[in-house]
Amino acid sequence: MKVRRKTWAQIIGLLMIFSLLSLPTKGFAQVDNTPPTLNSLDISTKSAKLGDTVLVTANITDDLSGVNYVVVDITAGGRDKDVTLSYNPGTGKYEGSFIVGQYDPPGTWVISYITIGDNQQNYFYYYNSNVYTWNPCVTNCEMKDMSQYNLDVTGTTLDSTPPALNRLDISPKSAKASNTVLISANITDGQSGVGHVNVGLAPPSGRYKYVTLTYNSSTGNYEGTYNIGQYGEVGLGNLLL
Ligand SMILES: [Ca+2]
Numbered sequence: 001m002k003v004r005r006k007t008w009a010q011i012i013g014l015l016m017i018f019s020l021l022s023l024p025t026k027g028f029a030q031v032d033n034t035p036p037t038l039n040s041l042d043i044s045t046k047s048a049k050l051g052d053t054v055l056v057t058a059n060i061t062d063d064l065s066g067v068n069y070v071v072v073d074i075t076a077g078g079r080d081k082d083v084t085l086s087y088n089p090g091t092g093k094y095e096g097s098f099i100v101g102q103y104d105p106p107g108t109w110v111i112s113y114i115t116i117g118d119n120q121q122n123y124f125y126y127y128n129s130n131v132y133t134w135n136p137c138v139t140n141c142e143m144k145d146m147s148q149y150n151l152d153v154t155g156t157t158l159d160s161t162p163p164a165l166n167r168l169d170i171s172p173k174s175a176k177a178s179n180t181v182l183i184s185a186n187i188t189d190g191q192s193g194v195g196h197v198n199v200g201l202a203p204p205s206g207r208y209k210y211v212t213l214t215y216n217s218s219t220g221n222y223e224g225t226y227n228i229g230q231y232g233e234v235g236l237g238n239l240l241l
């Protein structure tokens with residue numbers, strides 16, 4: 001009986017020590033449920049011409065875990081430009097810049113939306129109410145009039161012509177398991193140049209395989225390979241571009 005009482009006393013004593021040890025962490029561990037706040041935004045100019053650098057600066061703070069990303073999406077004539085801002089310790093602000101390129105659309109560029117996030121996956125969207133005529137805002141977002149950030153771009157030429165596919169070759173024409181197939185395409189673009197080439201292979205199952213073609217300077221073609229693999233499907237024949 002005496003022994004048992006002593007054991008209980010020891011257990012209670014140990015429990016008290018554990019609870020004391022766990023107190024500090026319980027007292028200070030905080031959960032970050034709040035997205036960062038955009039306190040202010042600046043765009044370095046209201047008008048820019050070909051070759052000019054445009055700087056976007058934002059003052060952003062977060063309550064606990066810190067700012068993880070800031071992206072400003074700028075749109076012009078249906079083209080989007082994502083400007084990623086990063087922290088500048090010298091100014092204490094988030095900054096990003098871009099250069100107005102030869103084939104960027106001339107005219108008025110407007111901010112479409114700004115998205116910011118912290119290190120605990122809390123995010124927030126600011127939508128420009130002049131761009132979004134419908135309200136896309138459901139949660140963690142706000143509609144804002146951003147017309148003060150409009151940018152007039154001049155001296156550029158809009159490239160509105162997509163690249164042309166002049167020739168497409170696939171070799172060999174039939175392949176067995178584990179064979180590699182070469183896809184080669186001759187593609188040209190009159191103005192800004194070819195940005196990316198993806199080929200979708202459409203097997204009977206409908207589980208598309210995508211192959212990215214890259215420029216081969218020795219052949220002048222965009223090329224990519226696809227390995228049929230051990231479990232490749234019979235009839236992998238259609239090509240989607
Ligand atoms: Ca936060």
Ligand SMILES: [Ca+2]
Pocket residue numbers: 159160161162163189190191192193
């Ligand atoms: Ca073009």
